[in-house]
Amino acid sequence: MLNKLFPVLNLRLLIVLLAFSAALATLISSFHSTYQVQKEQLISHTLKSNFAYANKLASATDDFLESAKQQLAYSANKIEQNINNAALLQEEVTRLNLQTNSFNSVVISKDGVINATSPYLPEIIGKSISSPGATQALKEKKPLISMPYMSAANNLIIFISHPLFNKEGSYLGYVGGSLYLKERNILNDLLEQHFYEGGSHLYVVDANKQILYHPDSERIGTSVANNKVINAVITGEAGQAVVVNSKGVKMLAGFSPVINSNWGVVAQRPIKATLASLDTLIMEVFARTLPMALATFILIGVFSYFISRPLKQLASSANRLDEVNSIEKLKRIKAWYFESQRLKLAMLNGVNILQTQIGQLKHDAQTDPLTNTHNRRSLNGLLSQLMLKQTPFAILEIDIDFFKRVNDTFGHDKGDEALKVLADIIKKISRKGDIVSRIGGEEFLLVLPHEDSQSALKIAERLRTTVETTQMETIGFITVSIGVATWPTHSNNIDQVYKCADKALYHAKEHGRNRCVVAEPS
Numbered sequence: 001m002l003n004k005l006f007p008v009l010n011l012r013l014l015i016v017l018l019a020f021s022a023a024l025a026t027l028i029s030s031f032h033s034t035y036q037v038q039k040e041q042l043i044s045h046t047l048k049s050n051f052a053y054a055n056k057l058a059s060a061t062d063d064f065l066e067s068a069k070q071q072l073a074y075s076a077n078k079i080e081q082n083i084n085n086a087a088l089l090q091e092e093v094t095r096l097n098l099q100t101n102s103f104n105s106v107v108i109s110k111d112g113v114i115n116a117t118s119p120y121l122p123e124i125i126g127k128s129i130s131s132p133g134a135t136q137a138l139k140e141k142k143p144l145i146s147m148p149y150m151s152a153a154n155n156l157i158i159f160i161s162h163p164l165f166n167k168e169g170s171y172l173g174y175v176g177g178s179l180y181l182k183e184r185n186i187l188n189d190l191l192e193q194h195f196y197e198g199g200s201h202l203y204v205v206d207a208n209k210q211i212l213y214h215p216d217s218e219r220i221g222t223s224v225a226n227n228k229v230i231n232a233v234i235t236g237e238a239g240q241a242v243v244v245n246s247k248g249v250k251m252l253a254g255f256s257p258v259i260n261s262n263w264g265v266v267a268q269r270p271i272k273a274t275l276a277s278l279d280t281l282i283m284e285v286f287a288r289t290l291p292m293a294l295a296t297f298i299l300i301g302v303f304s305y306f307i308s309r310p311l312k313q314l315a316s317s318a319n320r321l322d323e324v325n326s327i328e329k330l331k332r333i334k335a336w337y338f339e340s341q342r343l344k345l346a347m348l349n350g351v352n353i354l355q356t357q358i359g360q361l362k363h364d365a366q367t368d369p370l371t372n373t374h375n376r377r378s379l380n381g382l383l384s385q386l387m388l389k390q391t392p393f394a395i396l397e398i399d400i401d402f403f404k405r406v407n408d409t410f411g412h413d414k415g416d417e418a419l420k421v422l423a424d425i426i427k428k429i430s431r432k433g434d435i436v437s438r439i440g441g442e443e444f445l446l447v448l449p450h451e452d453s454q455s456a457l458k459i460a461e462r463l464r465t466t467v468e469t470t471q472m473e474t475i476g477f478i479t480v481s482i483g484v485a486t487w488p489t490h491s492n493n494i495d496q497v498y499k500c501a502d503k504a505l506y507h508a509k510e511h512g513r514n515r516c517v518v519a520e521p522s
C-alpha cells in the first residue's frame, strides 16, 4: 500500500531532491531576508529623509513668516510716526509688496478704512474693509497671522498684520499683507523647491486641517479628516509614520509643525514607489545568481551520480549473488568512499560464505556420508543426463555376500569399515566418467558409460577378484556378487534395466555368490 502511494525512490533521486531542496531553501531564504532587510532600510531611510524635509520646510516657512512679521513691525514703526503722510504710507506698502513679492500690503485705519494699498488701487482708498483677516486684526490689535479664509474673489488668503499705536499708546489701525495661497507667491516658491519625484510630495495644513499648500492645487482649501499624521502635527508634534492617505495609498510620512502659524508640514512618499527600486534590485540579484545556482544544481546532479553509482551497482549485484561470476563482478565495482567500501567487503565476505555453504550443501545432498560416493538422488540425476544425451551405459549392481554375518561377527562399526574399503576399491577400478554410487545398505551401483555387457562383465570380474583378494583389517576377506545390465540394450526404461540387474544379481547369489552375472536380454 505504502509502496503504491510512495513509489520506491532511488538514492540518486533522494540525494538530488535533498540537495536541491536545501539549495533552493537557502536561496529563497537569503533572497527573502535580503529583501526584508533592504525593505526595512529603505522604509526607515525614507521616513527619516521625509522627516528631515518636513522639518526643514517647516522651519523655512517659520522663518519666512517671522521675517514677514518683522518687516511689518519695521514698517509699522515708520508708519506710526507718519500716520498722516499719505505719500509715505503708499511708499511703505509698495516697498513691502516689492520686498516680499506677491505680499499684497495695506494700511488700515482704526475704523477699518483703507489708507494705502500695494498694488496701488486708488478706487478703494478711503473705503472700508471687512474681510475676516482685517476684522480679526482690528479686533485683536496685536501682531497676527490670521486663519486662512476665502476672499471675496474666491482666493484662499492668510493675512499677516502688525498694529499701529501712537506715542501715547492709542490704537491707530494696522499695517498688513495678504498671501494668496493658490497663486504663485514666495511661500509657494519655497515649498515647490522641495517637491521631488516618484510620487513624493509635501503639503501644508492649518490648525483646522485645511490644506494650504499642495502640489495638486485642486486640493488647496479642502480639509483632511482621519489622518493620524495631521492630527499629530497640528498639536505641535514632529515625527514620522506610515499612514494611509485619503486615496487609500500607504505613505511614508515625515511631519513637522510651523510654530508661528500653527500649521503643519507633511512630506510623504508612497511605500510602493519607495520599494519599486528594491524589486528591480532583487530581480537583478536573482539574474546574477541564476548562473551560479544552475552550476550548483548541475554539480549536485553529477555528485549524486558518483555517490549513488557504487551503491546502485552493489544493490544490483545483491540480486545476482548466486551467479557464478558474482564475486568477480563485485570486485570490479569502484567503491570509492568509506561506506560503499565497507558494504562491498561485507558483500564479498557474504558471497564467499554463501557459496561455500551452498557447495557444501550441494555436496551433502548428493553424497553418501559413509562412503563419499554418489547417493541415490545424485545417481538418478546423472543417469537422466546420460539418457538425455543418448549415451549408452552399463550398470553393475554390487552386493556384499553374507554381510549380515560380518556385522554379527565383528560389529556394526567394522561392517561400516568394510563398506568404506569396498567403496574405495570400486572407485579405484572405475575410470573418469564412471559413476560410483551406494544405493542401499550394502549395495553399490557402478555406472559405466559407453560400455556394453561384455566389457562391463570384464570390469565386474576384475572388481570381484580385487575384492576377493583384498584383506581387510579384523574382518579378513569378503566377497561380492555382481549383476550386470545395460541401457538401452536391456531396456529403454531405466527401471526395467534396474530390474534386469537385480535379477542377474539374484541369479549370482542363487548360484553360489562371489560371481558376476550379465542379465538375460529382456
Ligand SMILES: Nc1nc2c(ncn2[C@@H]2O[C@H](COP(=O)(O)OP(=O)(O)OP(=O)(O)O)[C@@H](O)[C@H]2O)c(=O)[nH]1
Pocket: 399, 400, 401, 402, 403, 404, 405, 407, 411, 412, 413, 414, 415, 416, 419, 440, 441, 442, 509, 513
Ligand atoms: N555395518 C552396516 N551394516 C549394514 C548397513 N546397511 C545394511 N547393513 C546390514 O547388511 C545386512 C544385509 O543383510 P542381508 O540383506 O540379509 O544379506 P546378507 O547377509 O548380505 O546375505 P546375502 O546378501 O544373501 O549374501 C544386514 O545385516 C544389514 O543390517 C550399514 O550401513 N552398515
